[in-house]
Amino acid sequence: MYKKLFIPGPTQVRDEILQVMATPMIGHRSQDYADLQREVIPKLQQVLYTENLCFLSTSSSTGLMEAAIRNCSQKKVLNTICGAFSKRWHEITLANGKAADPLEVEMGQAITPEMIDERLKTGQYDALTLVHNETSTGVTNPLYEIAEVMKNYPDVCLLVDAVSSMVGIKIEVDKLGIDVCLAGVQKCFALPPGLAVASVSQRAMDRSAEVKDKGYYFDFHVFLKYYERGQTPTTPAIPQIMALNQQLDDILAEGLENRFQRQAEMAKFVQDWARQYFALYSDERYLSNTVTNVKNTRGISVAGLNEELGKRGAMISNGYGPLKEHCFRIAHMGDLTLDDLKWVTGQIEEILGL
Amino acid sequence: MYKKLFIPGPTQVRDEILQVMATPMIGHRSQDYADLQREVIPKLQQVLYTENLCFLSTSSSTGLMEAAIRNCSQKKVLNTICGAFSKRWHEITLANGKAADPLEVEMGQAITPEMIDERLKTGQYDALTLVHNETSTGVTNPLYEIAEVMKNYPDVCLLVDAVSSMVGIKIEVDKLGIDVCLAGVQKCFALPPGLAVASVSQRAMDRSAEVKDKGYYFDFHVFLKYYERGQTPTTPAIPQIMALNQQLDDILAEGLENRFQRQAEMAKFVQDWARQYFALYSDERYLSNTVTNVKNTRGISVAGLNEELGKRGAMISNGYGPLKEHCFRIAHMGDLTLDDLKWVTGQIEEILGL
Numbered sequence: 001m002y003k004k005l006f007i008p009g010p011t012q013v014r015d016e017i018l019q020v021m022a023t024p025m026i027g028h029r030s031q032d033y034a035d036l037q038r039e040v041i042p043k044l045q046q047v048l049y050t051e052n053l054c055f056l057s058t059s060s061s062t063g064l065m066e067a068a069i070r071n072c073s074q075k076k077v078l079n080t081i082c083g084a085f086s087k088r089w090h091e092i093t094l095a096n097g098k099a100a101d102p103l104e105v106e107m108g109q110a111i112t113p114e115m116i117d118e119r120l121k122t123g124q125y126d127a128l129t130l131v132h133n134e135t136s137t138g139v140t141n142p143l144y145e146i147a148e149v150m151k152n153y154p155d156v157c158l159l160v161d162a163v164s165s166m167v168g169i170k171i172e173v174d175k176l177g178i179d180v181c182l183a184g185v186q187k188c189f190a191l192p193p194g195l196a197v198a199s200v201s202q203r204a205m206d207r208s209a210e211v212k213d214k215g216y217y218f219d220f221h222v223f224l225k226y227y228e229r230g231q232t233p234t235t236p237a238i239p240q241i242m243a244l245n246q247q248l249d250d251i252l253a254e255g256l257e258n259r260f261q262r263q264a265e266m267a268k269f270v271q272d273w274a275r276q277y278f279a280l281y282s283d284e285r286y287l288s289n290t291v292t293n294v295k296n297t298r299g300i301s302v303a304g305l306n307e308e309l310g311k312r313g314a315m316i317s318n319g320y321g322p323l324k325e326h327c328f329r330i331a332h333m334g335d336l337t338l339d340d341l342k343w344v345t346g347q348i349e350e351i352l353g354l
Numbered sequence: 355m356y357k358k359l360f361i362p363g364p365t366q367v368r369d370e371i372l373q374v375m376a377t378p379m380i381g382h383r384s385q386d387y388a389d390l391q392r393e394v395i396p397k398l399q400q401v402l403y404t405e406n407l408c409f410l411s412t413s414s415s416t417g418l419m420e421a422a423i424r425n426c427s428q429k430k431v432l433n434t435i436c437g438a439f440s441k442r443w444h445e446i447t448l449a450n451g452k453a454a455d456p457l458e459v460e461m462g463q464a465i466t467p468e469m470i471d472e473r474l475k476t477g478q479y480d481a482l483t484l485v486h487n488e489t490s491t492g493v494t495n496p497l498y499e500i501a502e503v504m505k506n507y508p509d510v511c512l513l514v515d516a517v518s519s520m521v522g523i524k525i526e527v528d529k530l531g532i533d534v535c536l537a538g539v540q541k542c543f544a545l546p547p548g549l550a551v552a553s554v555s556q557r558a559m560d561r562s563a564e565v566k567d568k569g570y571y572f573d574f575h576v577f578l579k580y581y582e583r584g585q586t587p588t589t590p591a592i593p594q595i596m597a598l599n600q601q602l603d604d605i606l607a608e609g610l611e612n613r614f615q616r617q618a619e620m621a622k623f624v625q626d627w628a629r630q631y632f633a634l635y636s637d638e639r640y641l642s643n644t645v646t647n648v649k650n651t652r653g654i655s656v657a658g659l660n661e662e663l664g665k666r667g668a669m670i671s672n673g674y675g676p677l678k679e680h681c682f683r684i685a686h687m688g689d690l691t692l693d694d695l696k697w698v699t700g701q702i703e704e705i706l707g708l
Contacts, residue, residue: 002378009589010379021593022376024356025364025546027669058548059413059571060588066571088570097567186589192379194412194548194591213451215569216442217413217420234414235363235540237548237591239375315381 003315006344008135008164008291010186010193011334016250020243021192028238034230036238036245043248044197047256048166048181050173052199055223056244058237061163061184062088064196067218068129068180069093071200071208072157075126078103078119080111082141083134084320085161093129101125107323108293110286111141113149120153126207127157133165135187136320138293138329139286140169147176157204163187166197167251168263168290168333179204185240188263188290190334191247195240263289266332266341273345277354281319281327290333293319295326300352302328308351314344357669360698362489362518362645364540364547365688370604374597375546382592388584390599397602398551401610402520402535404527406553409577410598412591415517415538416442418550421572422483422534423447425562426511429480432457432473434465436495437488438674439515447483455479461677462647464640465495467503474507480561481511487519489541490674492647492683493640494523501530511558517541520551521605522617522644522687533558539594542617542644544688545601549594617643620686620695627699631708635673635681644687647673649680654706656682662705668698 005012026032037056044054057064069077069092079090081104093100103119105111111130120128128150133140143160150158157179162171166181168188173181179201186193200220208220216222217234226233251259267289274280274294281293296302302318302325309316319327332341348354359366380386391410398408411418423431423446433444435458447454457473459465465484474482482504487494497514504512511533516525520535522542527535533555540547554574562574570576571588580587605613621643628634628648635647650656656672656679663670673681686695702708 003380005379005381007381010381010592013379018376018378022372024372025359025367025540026357027359027361027364027671028547030669059417060590062588063413063417063571066569070569092570095568095570095573184589186379192591192593193382193589194594214449215420215424216446216449217417218571219449234416235538235547236414237546237594238364239546239593240548240591315384317381 001310001313003310003313004340005315006330007315007317008187008329008331008333009184011190011331012336013190013192014335017191017243017247020246021239023239023242025238028235029231033238036241037230040241040245040248043252047248047251048171048173048199049175050199052173052201053205053224053227054197054199055220055227056232056236056241057196057198058194058232059196060193061161061182061196063218064182064198065089065161066092066096067220068159068182069096069098070214070218071211071220072159072180072204073098073127074211076100076124077127077129078125079129080116082109082111082131082137082139083107084136085134085163086129086131089129089131089161107137108139108282110139110283111146113142113145116146117149120156125156127159129159129161131161132171133162133169133288133290135164135291137282138288138291139282140165140288141286143171143176147178151177157207164290164333167259170260173199185244188333189244189247191240191243194237195244263333266336266338267292269338269341270330270332270345291329291331293327293329296328305348305351309347312347314347316344355664355667357664357667358694359669360684361669361671362541362683362685362687363538365544365685366690367544367546368689371545371597371601374600375593377593377596379592382589383585387592390595391584394595394599394602397606401602401605402525402527402553403529404553406527406555407578407581408551408553409574409581410586410590410595411550411552412548412586413550414547415515415536415550417572418536418552419443419515420446420450421552421574422513422536423450423452424568424572425565425574426513426534426558427452427481428565430454430478431481431483432479433483434470436463436465436485436491436493437461438490439517440483440485440488443483443485443515461491462493462636464493464637465500467496467499470500471503474510479510481513483513483515485515486525487516487523487642487644489518489645491636492642492645493636494519494642495640497525497530501532505531511561518644518687521613524614527553539598542687543598543601545594545597548591549598617687620690620692621646623692623695624684624686624699645683645685647681647683650682659702659705663701666701668701670698
């Protein structure tokens with residue numbers, strides 16, 4: 001049975017977009033493809049508020065996290081950690097043989113500019129990783145305040161995982177001076193998975209030019225060589241790029257500010273609902289506009305709830321990792337509407353007899 | 355205007371498969387996804403004649419070429435080169451900071467077992483890369499004879515790019531002792547691009563366990579960790595995996611031997627046609643069953659020919675790289691039929707007034 005997705009990725013995809021996925025194929029070295037890519041890139045720059053290069057990577061977001069690490073550090077990386085995905089960035093950094101230190105806070109807490117400042121002062125680091133919106137905990141780190149502090153460290157590349165926030169929460173890449181801002185298209189873009197995108201600054205490109213043993217698949221300078229011809233280095237996920245082109249039109253037609261506002265309204269609704277019937281897991285000061293982590297204060301069976309929801313055509317997520325039965329997560333990102341959230345929370349109330 | 359693709363990837367995709375690409379999304383950590391992956395893997399093993407692990411990689415084939423290098427060498431790689439894609443493997447090897455030597459023959463020629471034996475005798479190498487079917491030249495290297503020689507070198511991993519041959523030309527992975535056999539789905543599988551697959555032997559997994567600084571995204575042991583749960587390490591290209599599942603059913607329904615036979619018949623037809631009106635570029639002993647490189651003996655404008663074909667709803671490829679106007683390539687792989695090839699060569703005859 002078909003289930004409407006309220007999980008934090010892959011998100012619910014509209015039928016119009018699914019139909020674009022069924023477009024007949026074109027050659028990736030053809031004029032048709034170059035025309036497509038040259039339509040997509042300026043729109044991507046627009047939604048990211050940037051004039052930086054914007055690369056299309058046939059990989060998940062994790063691939064571009066690896067890319068950011070491989071291209072942007074030759075000294076030591078400071079990996080900020082506030083949940084599962086920011087922890088993964090630390091793992092990736094070490095797996096690539098790069099020197100790295102963790103800066104870790106408890107799950108549900110946020111990374112603050114003060115913590116970062118204190119560590120960067122030591123002068124040991126040439127890159128900092130930050131997950132903007134921790135999908136595992138429903139925390140949005142204070143990116144604008146952190147970016148302000150980063151301006152005091154011009155030799156430290158700011159690498160931002162915006163996987164579950166890009167086009168859902170405002171990120172002005174150029175104003176903030178973000179060197180690599182990456183995301184997969186299956187979250188706030190509301191497309192099927194298989195493609196990741198990143199903006200890459202001149203500073204990141206300059207750093208990359210100095211770094212050795214970057215590999216080939218994720219080398220930003222290999223991307224650049226083909227980018228100028230409106231191409232990617234290797235055969236890309238053409239269906240997802242066609243879908244992205246359509247969706248960027250639809251996002252711009254909705255209006256970015258309207259889109260951010262819609263996510264914020266959905267978030268407020270779900271947060272209020274969670275406060276009424278359960279509690280919020282994460283620090284109230286940093287609640288996410290795209291996903292809410294509800295604390296299972298009633299000791300319900302999260303797996304059982306999801307099974308019942310499945311019968312009614314919906315799916316939410318359990319808590320991440322160790323939080324599996326202690327929390328459940330409701331995503332309110334992408335093309336979902338307030339009515340969708342009212343419906344799914346209504347279903348939960350009915351199932352649990354709240 | 356819609357063009358039927360006679361290019362060597364992406365290949366023509368049937369409407370039934372395009373419709374599968376439009377399936378509503380499912381979560382990649384859901385039971386539905388695990389069921390899907392557990393359907394796909396045994397069928398993939400069947401078409402590869404292997405009991406090895408078969409991994410699904412959200413990347414192009416180039417990503418898995420990088421994976422093979424990163425996981426399977428800690429000494430020195432011998433990169434056999436007979437065209438653009440085998441040359442890329444040498445580039446990738448060096449870009450990953452691995453020691454490597456090229457073993458190069460002229461474009462249009464094949465790699466022979468004797469050449470390989472002579473180099474491996476030196477005992478310097480722990481991995482050998484081979485492109486089975488060189489898409490850039492239309493040459494199929496003698497994989498069965500090469501695999502025979504490789505049996506004398508049990509410490510050398512045999513890494514095979516079967517990008518434009520897998521499920522188009524018979525490759526019995528286990529019988530041949532291939533350690534990594536990789537391909538993208540947009541060639542002989544006739545699916546939209548965005549997914550690559552590889553079989554990986556126990557020897558390759560053992561080697562990988564010893565190698566350091568493999569990175570995360572292409573680490574075979576990270577793949578294995580999730581494989582056992584019917585999952586991939588990160589969000590995969592779900593639409594392409596759904597399409598692969600359907601297409602594997604269709605391939606097995608056609609029958610593998612029938613499929614190989616169909617490609618061979620199409621190849622023979624195009625080769626005969628090329629001999630009649632032009633000439634063949636590559637060594638007659640090693641002509642490919644999936645793509646033919648036609649030598650432009652008439653000095654026609656290849657770009658002009660393709661433009662005229664475009665108006666009639668078809669697309670072929672020019673010669674690769676330096677061969678751009680000196681050759682043109684007609685692919686006869688995937689779900690194309692002899693009638694399709696008769697039609698497109700007929701169109702070429704009409705356009706050129708042959």
